[in-house]
Amino acid sequence: MEALRLSEPDVIPTGSIKSKMKYADVVDPLLDRHSAPVTIALHTPQLVFQGYQRVYFASNANLNSFVENPKRFFNLPLNPEITARPDMMGLAVRCPVMGNESRPFIINNMTPRLQVTNGQYLYFASQHCISTFLRNGPETYIQLDTSKTPFTSNCVLSGKMIELGATTTARSELKGGQHVYFCCNDCLLRFNSEPRNFYIGSLDNIPAETYNPTGFLIHDPVSNNTTVVSHTTPRILLKHGQSLFFETYDTLTDFVQKPVKYLLTETKHKP
DSSP states (O other), X not given: OOOOOOOOOSOOOOOEEEOSSSSOEEOOTTSOTTSOOEEOOTTSOEEEEGGGOEEEOSOHHHHHHHHHSGGGGEESSOOTTSOOSSOOTTOEEOOTTTOTTSOOEEOOTTSOEEEETTXXXXXXXXXXHHHHHHHHOGGGGEEEETXXXXXXXXXXXTOOEEETTOTTOEEEEETTSOEEEESSHHHHHHHHHOGGGXXXXXXXXXXXXXXXXXXXXXXXXXXXXXXXXXXXXXXXXXXXXXXXXXSSHHHHXXXXXXXXXXXXXXXXXXX
């Protein structure tokens, strides 16, 4: 199984916001608006649009239902009673119509947008781009469907390839919702006992083949602030290619000094 590699050709200006939620979370477009939110993680079922913006789901079944007729899940006009989840104000994104090579822009109150049922949004460079998106159909701009092409990475200890969307994948969760993924419980426990044994370098030393989740929304485990991942985002590179992302180099430094402080939970492998 070949790992997905998303490239990023130029710099995205990064921004961050103080989150109004404990984690970056959303409500599945197919569920009741008052349903329990879904925490955003790499193993969360998701559609990645051109420009790397994403829509998240509680299950692959709901994702597949959305793809069958995605236009019916966009609210026109916007429903002001629905709270935006997650709050993306101040963050840098690319337009789904103009695509991966387009110039990024910072989201503000005037940014053209489409509201997905239950409060997720897609942001656009112009109203013309919204018209084009709806005229051609949202499915035209889907770059990745994780129900068909799951994200894959490599275990931090063994180097074995693992499927991040599998319920059997062992993982450690950090404060803020980022995860480190493993092939088995033994690797998970060894990592949790001393994470610093598995650092391999800084941003400048990332090998070309490392997966980089461009456009992914993360919470810094130290500050709990939200940011969007670009190739300039501060990170700790772990052995075999996984990374942990941070809002600033100051919070990265705090994490390095005592990483166990920010480990929250573990989900063990189910044989």
